[in-house]
Amino acid sequence: MNVFRFEFKQLFKSTLSWSLALALVVIIFMSFYPVYYDQIAIMKPLFDNLPELLLKSLGVNVDTLFTGLGFYSFILMYVQLIAAMQGMMIGLGIVGKEVRLKMNDFILTKPMTRSSILIQKSLAIFSHLLITWVLLTILSYVMLTTVETTELKFNIFLLFALSTLLLQVMFASLGILTAVLLRKLKSVVGVSMSVVFTLFVMNLMQAILDEPWLRYFSPFQWFEKSYIFYNSSYEWPMLAMCALVTIGSCVGAYVVYTHKDIHAV
Amino acid sequence: MNLYLQELKSYLKTMMFWILGIVFMVGAGIGKYEALSSGGNMDLSTILGSMPKAFMAIFGLSGIPIDSFGGFYGMIYAYVTIMGAVFAIMIGSGILAKEERDKTAEFLMVKPISRMKILLLKLAAASTLVVVFVLVTWGTSAAIINKVSPTDTISNELAYMMIAMFIIMMFYLAVSFFLAAFLKDAKKSSQLSLTVMLTSYLLSVIMGIIDNTDFLRILVPFQYFKVIDLLDLRLDPFYLVFSLVAIVVAIIASAYFYPKRDLMI
Numbered sequence: 313m314n315v316f317r318f319e320f321k322q323l324f325k326s327t328l329s330w331s332l333a334l335a336l337v338v339i340i341f342m343s344f345y346p347v348y349y350d351q352i353a354i355m356k357p358l359f360d361n362l363p364e365l366l367l368k369s370l371g372v373n374v375d376t377l378f379t380g381l382g383f384y385s386f387i388l389m390y391v392q393l394i395a396a397m398q399g400m401m402i403g404l405g406i407v408g409k410e411v412r413l414k415m416n417d418f419i420l421t422k423p424m425t426r427s428s429i430l431i432q433k434s435l436a437i438f439s440h441l442l443i444t445w446v447l448l449t450i451l452s453y454v455m456l457t458t459v460e461t462t463e464l465k466f467n468i469f470l471l472f473a474l475s476t477l478l479l480q481v482m483f484a485s486l487g488i489l490t491a492v493l494l495r496k497l498k499s500v501v502g503v504s505m506s507v508v509f510t511l512f513v514m515n516l517m518q519a520i521l522d523e524p525w526l527r528y529f530s531p532f533q534w535f536e537k538s539y540i541f542y543n544s545s546y547e548w549p550m551l552a553m554c555a556l557v558t559i560g561s562c563v564g565a566y567v568v569y570t571h572k573d574i575h576a577v
Numbered sequence: 578m579n580l581y582l583q584e585l586k587s588y589l590k591t592m593m594f595w596i597l598g599i600v601f602m603v604g605a606g607i608g609k610y611e612a613l614s615s616g617g618n619m620d621l622s623t624i625l626g627s628m629p630k631a632f633m634a635i636f637g638l639s640g641i642p643i644d645s646f647g648g649f650y651g652m653i654y655a656y657v658t659i660m661g662a663v664f665a666i667m668i669g670s671g672i673l674a675k676e677e678r679d680k681t682a683e684f685l686m687v688k689p690i691s692r693m694k695i696l697l698l699k700l701a702a703a704s705t706l707v708v709v710f711v712l713v714t715w716g717t718s719a720a721i722i723n724k725v726s727p728t729d730t731i732s733n734e735l736a737y738m739m740i741a742m743f744i745i746m747m748f749y750l751a752v753s754f755f756l757a758a759f760l761k762d763a764k765k766s767s768q769l770s771l772t773v774m775l776t777s778y779l780l781s782v783i784m785g786i787i788d789n790t791d792f793l794r795i796l797v798p799f800q801y802f803k804v805i806d807l808l809d810l811r812l813d814p815f816y817l818v819f820s821l822v823a824i825v826v827a828i829i830a831s832a833y834f835y836p837k838r839d840l841m842i
Contacts, residue, residue, distance in 0.1 A: 333772075333775075337779060340783070341783070344783065344786065348786055348787065351787075386786075390779055390782060393775075394775065397771075397775070414680075498671070498675060498678070498679070499667075499670075499671055499675075499678070499763075499767055500764075501667075501764075501767040501768060501770070501771050502667045502670070502671055502767070505663055505666070505667060505774075506663060506667060509659065509660065509663045510598065510660070513602075513656050513659055513660055516656055517602065517606060517656055519652075520606055520609050520649075520652060520653075521605055521606070522609075
């Protein structure tokens with residue numbers, strides 16, 4: 313368990329700054345909720361009069377527009393952007409560390425198997441993601457209960473929160489897979505930033521593209537907020553997609569890492 | 578000049594991927610206009626126009642009039658600019674720092690060129706890559722616009738948007754280049770550049786949701802040149818001067834600090 317302990321300890325500083333960043337985003341955005349509500353409250357009678365069917369076809373839910381939880385579901389996109397960045401960066405950073413710092417001969421000459429190295433590293437990554445997520449969820453809950461004027465729908469909140477964790481873990485697995493696939497890893501920030509932002513902008517572009525098949529390749533759309541609001545559950549095909557990518561990446565990383573040639577320098 | 582050419586060559590593969598990405602984004606985006614405008618009954622601008630401001634902000638589209646072809650292209654411009662900023666930061670924080678990161682700094686420094694010259698040549702190479710990025714976007718957009726909708730001539734608006742995009746990209750390039758020149762630790766400087774990018778992006782989202790937040794504008798390069806102004810063939814003079822000064826200051830500061838600082842070998 314030495315590798316796990318070492319990496320776990322190493323990650324504390326990074327987890328601290330990521331949690332801080334996430335906390336800042338949640339606090340700053342949520343504290344704008346009253347201002348936002350004032351601006352949008354005049355629209356409420358208008359929306360109340362619209363037939364349910366029309367709203368549904370537009371993907372708008374009155375609850376999503378005029379409640380704190382609805383506002384939270386808006387900002388969740390940005391929370392998830394940062395959470396995904398964290399997942400990808402520490403996945404890539406921890407597993408790619410030896411390649412990046414040219415220390416493979418150091419760790420691989422220790423009396424343990426490659427699979428044990430990879431599993432311990434992954435455990436360290438996932439446990440830190442869990443720590444960040446728990447902090448984020450508690451803070452979000454506290455912020456929500458302070459600004460929310462009506463009763464908070466706890467099960468929907470939980471689904472939103474859980475989707476963040478699923479995305480974090482998915483991006484971390486993707487990071488781990490990338491780290492074992494790349495022969496040389498130049499910049500953790502560079503790779504993570506390009507991957508995460510590409511997927512994020514793809515999600516934004518869906519506003520004009522609106523291609524149903526593209527959703528399967530756009531992780532930020534797997535947990536559609538309005539769907540969760542209406543149905544109090546995830547969309548099964550998208551959840552399956554998330555599970556597929558996560559498990560596929562982990563298994564792929566394991567197979568590649570235990571078999572590949574590793575250069576000493 | 579060898580160094581300049583060498584840098585361009587080393588980024589050739591990266592550049593290829595980015596060019597593919599731009600062509601896809603611009604092509605898919607503008608291509609959608611044909612489907613939307615010929616569809617007739619599904620009028621995007623009326624649907625989007627009826628949404629509250631905060632709602633539009635969720636898609637990153639606030640302040641963009643979507644009732645014209647120029648405005649429609651403005652959305653695509655906004656998306657490509659986000660990716661452009663990511664690209665500029667990746668190049669800016671990498672091009673200088675990679676020598677120390679890849680342990681090639683000694684190799685480079687014993688060559689008969691001064692550090693100042695190294696810095697300037699690398700800056701020239703990085704700027705060239707940004708120019709290529711902008712020109713590819715420009716060329717692809719012009720070609721596809723011409724094909725999709727030859728009757729809408731928006732070449733002047735397009736020119737203004739591309740100039741704005743170039744300035745924004747150069748801004749991020751200069752800032753991340755300065756951070757890499759100033760800080761010893763490549764990891765720290767790239768993380769800081771990422772923080773700058775994320776912060777300014779999230780602030781631009783806040784500015785989209787909440788009215789009366791114009792005081793934040795100076796911190797948010799994405800908001801320096803609003804699409805609505807660009808469509809009027811206008812670049813905000815204050816922010817134009819401010820961003821140019823900021824770029825020059827960042828470059829001068831890099832040239833001042835880099836030749837003096839210790840290298841991490």
